[in-house]
Amino acid sequence: MNMPRSHRAVFMKHALELAAKCHETGDVPVGCVVVKDGVVVGQGYNTREKEQRVTGHAEIMALNDACSNLGTWKLDGCELYVTLEPCVMCSGAIVNARIDTVIFGARDSKAGGVRSLFAICEDPRLNHRVEIIEGILKAECSLIISDFFTSLRLNK
Amino acid sequence: MNMPRSHRAVFMKHALELAAKCHETGDVPVGCVVVKDGVVVGQGYNTREKEQRVTGHAEIMALNDACSNLGTWKLDGCELYVTLEPCVMCSGAIVNARIDTVIFGARDSKAGGVRSLFAICEDPRLNHRVEIIEGILKAECSLIISDFFTSLRLNK
Numbered sequence: 001m002n003m004p005r006s007h008r009a010v011f012m013k014h015a016l017e018l019a020a021k022c023h024e025t026g027d028v029p030v031g032c033v034v035v036k037d038g039v040v041v042g043q044g045y046n047t048r049e050k051e052q053r054v055t056g057h058a059e060i061m062a063l064n065d066a067c068s069n070l071g072t073w074k075l076d077g078c079e080l081y082v083t084l085e086p087c088v089m090c091s092g093a094i095v096n097a098r099i100d101t102v103i104f105g106a107r108d109s110k111a112g113g114v115r116s117l118f119a120i121c122e123d124p125r126l127n128h129r130v131e132i133i134e135g136i137l138k139a140e141c142s143l144i145i146s147d148f149f150t151s152l153r154l155n156k
Numbered sequence: 157m158n159m160p161r162s163h164r165a166v167f168m169k170h171a172l173e174l175a176a177k178c179h180e181t182g183d184v185p186v187g188c189v190v191v192k193d194g195v196v197v198g199q200g201y202n203t204r205e206k207e208q209r210v211t212g213h214a215e216i217m218a219l220n221d222a223c224s225n226l227g228t229w230k231l232d233g234c235e236l237y238v239t240l241e242p243c244v245m246c247s248g249a250i251v252n253a254r255i256d257t258v259i260f261g262a263r264d265s266k267a268g269g270v271r272s273l274f275a276i277c278e279d280p281r282l283n284h285r286v287e288i289i290e291g292i293l294k295a296e297c298s299l300i301i302s303d304f305f306t307s308l309r310l311n312k
C-alpha cells in the first residue's frame with residue numbers, strides 16, 4: 001500500500017518514540033516499525049548494548065517482531081520505517097524478508113547499506129528489490145543521533 | 157588463533173553435522189560454529205522455515221549463541237565456520253560482530269555476500285575487515301546442498 005506523506009510522518013514519529021527508549025540503556029538511539037495495510041505489525045529499537053547481542057539493531061528487532069505477529073518470514077506487502085539508514089546486516093535482512101518499501105530518516109555515512117556505502121536493497125543481482133524513500137522527518141532523525149553522540153563526548 | 161588445516165576440517169565437520177539437523181524441518185541445510193581459542197563458543201543451523209523467522213540463518217543463530225555464551229556482542233578473536241557462503245545479512249552481521257576469520261565450504265553463486273556477489277567482509281569502507289578462507293570440505297558442503305534441492309524437486 002502506497003502511504004501518503006502525512007501517514008509516513010506518523011509512522012516515522014512512532015519510530016522516533018521507540019528510538020528515545022534507547023536513552024535508558026546507552027544504546028545508539030534508533031527505532032523502527034514495520035507496517036502492513038496501514039497497521040503496525042512489528043516494532044523495535046536498538047538493544048545491542050543492553051542485551052550484548054550483535055543482532056540487536058532496531059530493524060532486526062522489528063522484522064522478527066513482524067515475523068512473530070504475522071506467522072511468516074515473508075514480509076511482502078510491508079513497509080519498514082527506520083530513523084537511521086540501515087547497515088549492511090539490516091539491509092540484507094530487509095531484502096531476505098521481501099519488504100516492499102524502506103522509509104528512513106537520516107543517512108548513515110559510515111555504515112549505511114541502502115544509499116551511503118552500498119545499494120543492497122536495489123541490487124539487481126539479488127532475488128528481491130526494495131523501494132527506498134529517504135528524508136522523512138530527517139531533521140528530527142538526525143538530531144536524536146547527534147544529541148546522543150554529543151552527550152557521549154561530554155560524559156567522557 | 158590461526159588454526160591448522162586439519163583443525164579447520166574438524167570444525168567444518170561439526171558445522172556439517174549441524175546442517176544435517178535441517179532435514180527434519182525442511183530448511184535449506186546450513187550449519188555454523190563460532191570458535192574461540194580452539195573451543196566452540198557458539199553454534200547454529202538454519203531454522204528459517206521451522207521458526208518462520210527471517211533471521212533464522214545458521215550464522216545468525218551461531219553468532220547470537222556466541223554472544224550469549226561470552227556475554228558480549230564483540231566477537232573479536234573468534235573464527236566462524238559455515239558450510240555455505242554467508243548471504244549479505246549474515247556477512248554484515250559477521251562484520252558487525254568483529255569476527256576475525258570466516259571459513260566457508262561451498263560458494264553461493266546466487267546470494268553470497270563474501271565472494272560471489274559482494275565482498276562485504278573485506279570492504280575497506282567498513283569499520284572492520286574479516287579474513288576469508290574458502291573451500292574447506294567443499295565437496296561435502298556442496299553435496300549436502302545439492303542433495304537437498306534434488307530431493308525437493310523429486311518430491312514436487
